[in-house]
Each structure stands twice: as structure tokens, then as C-alpha cells.
Amino acid sequence: MIITDYLNIDDLLTEEHKLIRTSIKNWVNKEVKPIIDEANQKHEAIHSLTKQMGELGALGSFIPEKFGGAGLDQIAYGIIMQELERGDTSIRSTASVQSSLVMYPIFEFGSEEQKIKFLPKLAKGELIGSFGLTEPNHGSDPGAMETKFIDKGDYYLLNGAKMWITNAPICDLAIVWAKNEHGKVKGLIVERGMQGFTTPETHKKWSLRASSTGELVFDNVKIPKENLLPNISGLKGPMMCLNSARYGIAWGVLGAGFDCFNTAVQYSLERKQFNRPIASFQLTQKKLSEMLTDLTSAQLMALRVGQLKEEGKVTPSQISMVKRNNVNIALKVARESRQILGAMGISGDFPIMRHMMNLESVITYEGTHDIHLLITGFDITGIASFK
Ligand SMILES: Cc1cc2nc3c(=O)[nH]c(=O)nc-3n(C[C@H](O)[C@H](O)[C@H](O)COP(=O)(O)OP(=O)(O)OC[C@H]3O[C@@H](n4cnc5c(N)ncnc54)[C@H](O)[C@@H]3O)c2cc1C
CATH class of the missing domain: 1.20.140.10 (Butyryl-CoA Dehydrogenase, subunit A, domain 3)
Structure with a gap:
């Protein structure tokens, strides 16, 4: 006897919501449940499933189809998160970060070029993103962040460090929140391969063991000006x-x-x-x-x-x-x-x-x-x- 809906909340959902739930649930049962205990026991991240989540429409489900998303509503997004976390929080965390913390800011605050360049690949899981807000000295008070960048004319120069970042060690790009020389918080897209950008892994976790967590370290990283999210300022x-x-x-x-x-x-x-x-x-x-x-x-x-x-x-x-x-x-x-x-x-x-x-x-x-x-x-x- 499996109880998941005591008050017939299903009656408040659409047929599409129920179909989405079934498809994610079936995938979790087939692909996640058989491997998840071992991955946790061995402290091994299972990011190999990210592309499959992309195929299922679980990455950026609420992003318009024009940019590779599934164009679904907020309830569908919630249902997807629920079914993924029935499998494991690590899988849900990857989908959450990719959808809400990487694709959402690019869609909401990015330039048209940034949207075209990154969103479709992020939706397919061909690129993995991370979100850098927390720092070694600032968690609950991100407004006090120390990571900063200065305008060098042709580029921005970024220095600082972020900590406890989901998928940092495996990310292809990171949305990094840093202060400019006027103390304003801005968002930058930092890409793997930029000189001075490293992502050491955090080991010995007793939680989220099937998820990769790490730092984002910026040592005089030159950020092209087109990688600044143009349409947002402040926390x-x-x-x-x-x-x-x-x-x-x-x-x-x-x-x-x-x-x-x-x-x-x-x-x-x-x-x-x-x-x-x-x-x-x-x-x-x-x-x-x-x-x-x-x-x-x-x-x-x-x-x-x-x-x-x-x-x-x-x-x-x-x-x-x-x-x-x-x-x-x-x-x-x-x-x-x-x-x-x-x-x-x-x-x-x-x-x-x-x-x-x-x-x-x-x-x-x-x-x-x-x-x-x-x-x-x-x-x-x-x-x-x-x-
Ligand atoms: C597995 C994992 C993944 C994460 N992924 C990300 C990520 O992808 N990106 C990212 O940016 N961050 C990430 N984080 C960081 C997370 O968001 C922070 O840990 C969180 O914001 C809390 O910050 P802190 O750990 O520095 O705790 P602190 O801010 O140091 O807080 C410590 C304790 O003090 C309490 N406290 C603080 N201030 C007050 C106050 N004014 N009044 C009362 N109590 C207070 C807090 O409630 C807490 O209990 C992740 C963390 C974990 C564990």
C-alpha cells in the first residue's frame, strides 16, 4: 500500500501534470533507485544522469521552448522536483541549480546573446551550471560578500572565492555574484577554462554524498565584458x-x-x-x-x-x-x-x-x-x- 495523496490533491492537477509525474517517476525508478544507495555509500556523484534529465525536460522546465526549455508551468516544475527527490536529493539539487539558479538568471537578467549561447545547451544537460553566492566567511549574510571585480576597460578582473557550491567541480559555467568597485552586486558568467578559475572538490560529506560540492576560486580571472548579466543589479x-x-x-x-x-x-x-x-x-x-x-x-x-x-x-x-x-x-x-x-x-x-x-x-x-x-x-x- 503506497499512500501519496491522502486528500485527492490529484483532482487539482491537470492531465499534463499527471503525465509529467508518471514519466519522471518511471525514470527515477529505472535509472536512479538501482544505483543510488551505492553512489551514496561510495560518496560518488552521479552527474552522468544529467543529460537524461535534459531529455525528460527536467532542466529548465519553466524556460520557454524558444530557448530549449519545456515551457511548463510552476506546478509542473514542483512535481518534477518532487519526483526527482523521491529518488535522491542529489538528483533534485542538480535539476534545481540548473533550472532556478543558472538558467533562470540567464533567462531573466541575461542578454539575448547569452540566452541563445547557453540556455539550449543547459536545457539538454550538455552544459552543467553552478551558482556561486555563499563564501567562506559569508553564508546567511551574502550582502557582506568579499568576491569582487574591477573594470579593466576591455574586461573585468575577478577575485575571491565561493564555497559549498553544488556541482562546482564539474560545472562548465558558474553564475557568480560579486561586487563591482562601487559595491554593487552583479552577476557574472564564469566559464570553465578561464585562466585563474579553479573548482576544488569538498570531500568527507555525510550528506548529499551522490552530489558533487566544491569551491569556486577566482585568482585574477579575466571575464569578457559580454559575460556580465546586464539586466540586474543588487542582491x-x-x-x-x-x-x-x-x-x-x-x-x-x-x-x-x-x-x-x-x-x-x-x-x-x-x-x-x-x-x-x-x-x-x-x-x-x-x-x-x-x-x-x-x-x-x-x-x-x-x-x-x-x-x-x-x-x-x-x-x-x-x-x-x-x-x-x-x-x-x-x-x-x-x-x-x-x-x-x-x-x-x-x-x-x-x-x-x-x-x-x-x-x-x-x-x-x-x-x-x-x-x-x-x-x-x-x-x-x-x-x-x-x-
Ligand atoms: C550540500 C550543500 C550545497 C550547497 N550548495 C550551494 C550552492 O550551490 N550555492 C551557494 O551559493 N551556496 C550553497 N550552499 C551554501 C548554503 O546556502 C549555506 O550553507 C547557507 O546559506 C548557510 O550559510 P552558512 O553555512 O555559512 O551558515 P551561517 O550563515 O554561518 O549560519 C550558521 C548558523 O547561524 C545561524 N544564523 C546566522 N545568522 C543568524 C541570525 N541573524 N539570527 C539567528 N541565527 C543566525 C544560522 O541559521 C545557522 O544555524 C550549499 C550548502 C550545502 C550544505
Whole structure:
């Protein structure tokens, strides 16, 4: 018995949404699930699947077809993220970064030439992008970033470093947020092969082990002037990208959460202690009931925020609320599910511990659990507690 839709939310989706869900789900079952445990155990990134995600339309699904995207709506984007993360957060992270943090800024803030040059190849997964905002000394306060560039007449000279960057070691290009000599944050497209640009890998992670994470280091990198994103200035640029990615995360974690929940339901029906299935104990039923209630409320929030986003009415604070809430619920569900499986909960034969470790990153990246709470606090009171 697999439960994924307790309140018949399917009735609120279109036939196209359901078809997309089935096609991504089938692909995840065929290509991701058989290899994902070993990739995590061995700490090996599985970027070889990126081109297949491109073929499925999972990269830049909301980018217009004219630029190689699938031209789908925001709900479809959410559904794609949900089904990918049912497989593993690493796969979803690659699709999130490529779609919301690389293709979106090029589409939204880029020149026509930049769109034509990069978007179709990014959509096909022929190019892999990364997004550099976080720095060694600045995570929650990106406005204090130290990475900077100066205008040298024919080119810009970029210096600094970004840290904890998804896909940095394998990226062909990076969207890098840096300050100009006037202290204004701007976006630059930094391409692999530019002299002085290196991307050392971050090792020894206990989370997102099937994803490649690293640094972006700029040592006097000459950036051609045509690689500046012309149509954005200030922190608003990266924040708009993060809004798009955070929205996708709110859906994505539902996939991980339901995978844990359904594993726990199945196990509790089969596992017997005291001559009875552990599912028969009230404490197990309490856990399962609370998990399903929480996951269902998270589904409804994701859908509603998706509708608002599609209508162009969503606020960044609403996205903060749903990202924080849904990641928190998925992580709680993962922890409770792990307990239901007892010792088996830590085994790679089940997906729970892997999802749980992944979600420990998701609760921190794209704005931490606490920072999102403070954003809601600001929205309620009008008083910024963290600026
Ligand atoms: C696997 C992984 C992938 C990532 N991928 C990317 C990527 O692709 N691109 C990118 O740019 N970044 C990426 N990040 C970085 C991520 O976005 C940052 O880790 C995150 O923004 C938090 O920054 P920090 O780790 O420096 O924590 P800090 O900002 O140092 O925060 C540490 C703690 O202090 C708390 N805190 C900070 N300020 C306040 C305050 N004012 N009030 C209360 N509490 C506060 C935080 O909530 C947190 O609990 C990734 C991180 C991980 C783990």
C-alpha cells in the first residue's frame, strides 16, 4: 500500500501534470533507485544522469521552448522536483541549480546573446551550471560578500572565492555574484577554462554524498565584458533566483518525505514483535498518522504557493514559509520513519537514513531554517531582526 495523496490533491492537477509525474517517476525508478544507495555509500556523484534529465525536460522546465526549455508551468516544475527527490536529493539539487539558479538568471537578467549561447545547451544537460553566492566567511549574510571585480576597460578582473557550491567541480559555467568597485552586486558568467578559475572538490560529506560540492576560486580571472548579466543589479538578483529554487525545494522534499513514510508503513506491517506487526501498536500508528497529516498539509502549502507563483502573486516571505515548513516536516518524517525501522533504519537497504542525511543539508541550504523563520517574523512585525 503506497499512500501519496491522502486528500485527492490529484483532482487539482491537470492531465499534463499527471503525465509529467508518471514519466519522471518511471525514470527515477529505472535509472536512479538501482544505483543510488551505492553512489551514496561510495560518496560518488552521479552527474552522468544529467543529460537524461535534459531529455525528460527536467532542466529548465519553466524556460520557454524558444530557448530549449519545456515551457511548463510552476506546478509542473514542483512535481518534477518532487519526483526527482523521491529518488535522491542529489538528483533534485542538480535539476534545481540548473533550472532556478543558472538558467533562470540567464533567462531573466541575461542578454539575448547569452540566452541563445547557453540556455539550449543547459536545457539538454550538455552544459552543467553552478551558482556561486555563499563564501567562506559569508553564508546567511551574502550582502557582506568579499568576491569582487574591477573594470579593466576591455574586461573585468575577478577575485575571491565561493564555497559549498553544488556541482562546482564539474560545472562548465558558474553564475557568480560579486561586487563591482562601487559595491554593487552583479552577476557574472564564469566559464570553465578561464585562466585563474579553479573548482576544488569538498570531500568527507555525510550528506548529499551522490552530489558533487566544491569551491569556486577566482585568482585574477579575466571575464569578457559580454559575460556580465546586464539586466540586474543588487542582491535582488540572487534572491530572485533563490526564490525560484526554494519553491522547488518545498515540493522536492515531499518526495523524500513520502519515500520515508511509505517505507515505514510497509515495514511496520511486515515486522513482527511480541507476535504482532509493529503497525498494530498504538505508538506506531500515532507516528504514522502524524507523519501523513504533516506531509498532506505540506503538499497543500506547496500547491497553493505554486498557484500564487504561477499567477505572479507570490511573495518571497510566503516562499520562505513553505520552504522552511516543508523541509522541517520531511526531516521529522525521516527521523520518525527511521525509528519505526529500528536498527534496519540505518541500513542502506532502505532509503530512510540517506534521505535523512540529505535533508540535513536541505534544512540549511538556500537559507537556513532559522533565517526563514526570521523572514516570517519580519513579515509579521515589519521589524528586521537580522539586518
Ligand atoms: C550540500 C550543500 C550545497 C550547497 N550548495 C550551494 C550552492 O550551490 N550555492 C551557494 O551559493 N551556496 C550553497 N550552499 C551554501 C548554503 O546556502 C549555506 O550553507 C547557507 O546559506 C548557510 O550559510 P552558512 O553555512 O555559512 O551558515 P551561517 O550563515 O554561518 O549560519 C550558521 C548558523 O547561524 C545561524 N544564523 C546566522 N545568522 C543568524 C541570525 N541573524 N539570527 C539567528 N541565527 C543566525 C544560522 O541559521 C545557522 O544555524 C550549499 C550548502 C550545502 C550544505
